[in-house]
Amino acid sequence: MGPLDGVRIVEVAGIGPGPFAGMMLSDMGAEVLRVDRAQSVRGGDPSQPPPDPLARGRRSVGLDLKHPDGLAALLRLVEGADGLIEGFRPGVMERLGAGPDVCLERNAKLVYGRMTGWGQEGPMAHAAGHDINYIALAGALDPIGPKGGKPVPPLNLVGDFGGGGMFLAFGMACALFEARGSGQGQVVDAAMVDGASTLMAFIRGLQAMGVWREERGANMLDGGAHFYDTYETSDGGYVSIGSIEPQFYAELLDKAGLSDESLPGQMARDEWPAMKERFEALFKTKTRDQWCEIMEGSDICFAPVLSLSEVPNHPHNVHRASFVDVGGTQQPAPAPRFSRTAPAAPAPAAHPGEHTDAALADWGFSESEREQLRQSKAIA
Numbered sequence: 001m002g003p004l005d006g007v008r009i010v011e012v013a014g015i016g017p018g019p020f021a022g023m024m025l026s027d028m029g030a031e032v033l034r035v036d037r038a039q040s041v042r043g044g045d046p047s048q049p050p051p052d053p054l055a056r057g058r059r060s061v062g063l064d065l066k067h068p069d070g071l072a073a074l075l076r077l078v079e080g081a082d083g084l085i086e087g088f089r090p091g092v093m094e095r096l097g098a099g100p101d102v103c104l105e106r107n108a109k110l111v112y113g114r115m116t117g118w119g120q121e122g123p124m125a126h127a128a129g130h131d132i133n134y135i136a137l138a139g140a141l142d143p144i145g146p147k148g149g150k151p152v153p154p155l156n157l158v159g160d161f162g163g164g165g166m167f168l169a170f171g172m173a174c175a176l177f178e179a180r181g182s183g184q185g186q187v188v189d190a191a192m193v194d195g196a197s198t199l200m201a202f203i204r205g206l207q208a209m210g211v212w213r214e215e216r217g218a219n220m221l222d223g224g225a226h227f228y229d230t231y232e233t234s235d236g237g238y239v240s241i242g243s244i245e246p247q248f249y250a251e252l253l254d255k256a257g258l259s260d261e262s263l264p265g266q267m268a269r270d271e272w273p274a275m276k277e278r279f280e281a282l283f284k285t286k287t288r289d290q291w292c293e294i295m296e297g298s299d300i301c302f303a304p305v306l307s308l309s310e311v312p313n314h315p316h317n318v319h320r321a322s323f324v325d326v327g328g329t330q331q332p333a334p335a336p337r338f339s340r341t342a343p344a345a346p347a348p349a350a351h352p353g354e355h356t357d358a359a360l361a362d363w364g365f366s367e368s369e370r371e372q373l374r375q376s377k378a379i380a
Helices: 019-027 070-079 092-096 098-104 131-137 155-180 194-197 203-208 246-255 269-283 288-295 315-319 356-362 367-375
Strands: 008-012 032-039 059-063 083-086 113-118 184-189 229-233 238-242 302-304 323-326 331-332
Touching: 008 019, 008 070, 019 032, 019 083, 019 113, 019 269, 032 070, 059 070, 059 356, 070 098, 070 367, 083 155, 098 113, 113 155, 131 155, 131 194, 155 184, 155 194, 184 194, 229 269, 238 288, 246 288, 302 315, 356 367
Parallel strands: 008 032, 008 083, 032 059, 083 113, 113 184
Antiparallel strands: 229 238, 238 302, 323 331
């Protein structure tokens, strides 16, 4: 089930964006086999799966890739796969003996997906880094933060997941589609700095039009405008307002009780700070729920700012079944949605090496071959 049903992917286990891409591909119906390090296999009760959404939906085998037999087993898996994804620094897979050249020689149709922060080449390619560093170099960090304050990291959403894992999954889907026609595989070089830069395309467009200032908290979308911001309510909650279009702004003023007052024009930038102070005082006159009763569901472009624990219980999310229980852990449901090839509910995350024997059997390893791998300690 799912639009990627029938696609087989080998995922060499990593952290962050790599597993996120594996989750996305698995959510869409691909059979993704996670290869964990044999040294990480510690056992575990299958009835108590790890509460990790990024590891859901795929089986795990434990291989020692530094053991000749473990490497040979990985290359055997590659022969029966449509794709492989890995998230090591450039050159690591080559040193292990499973770089793109070796794998494509074994399987000419293989799509070899590589997830790094800086990319496979360039002056910084081999340097360590994290999300905050990649989005800093991409220009995505500098605009985020309060007026007069320092840049604030937006969790690790922009680099690791938006600019990283999601771009890797998209690149894999594109290359897998192309390989179906050409019969040829290729390498997908997904770099978080590239993805984060691409996510900034719209802001760069605003800058090119002369309407974006290189100053935090001074623009329409960065908290500078009073009609696109969050406001504290009397009970300590927050609401979000995004009334950009004139008709939506007019409805905001109407429902806020300000439509009869003489106010400056919506786009009078010099008046934004004063209007923000006015809105701050106004929204503190009612609770978050009271503002929801007045504004939610209207064309104001309004929503309450929900905590992580509140999100699954909001009526809209409940109606759309946006969250599912996977192995006892509440998780986001697979997205996007499909009218005809809806993916199945994801399976719980696996303990490292939980399915070594069964998965290898399904991928064509005989009992004697599996026993030989066990005896040599190449699998766990």
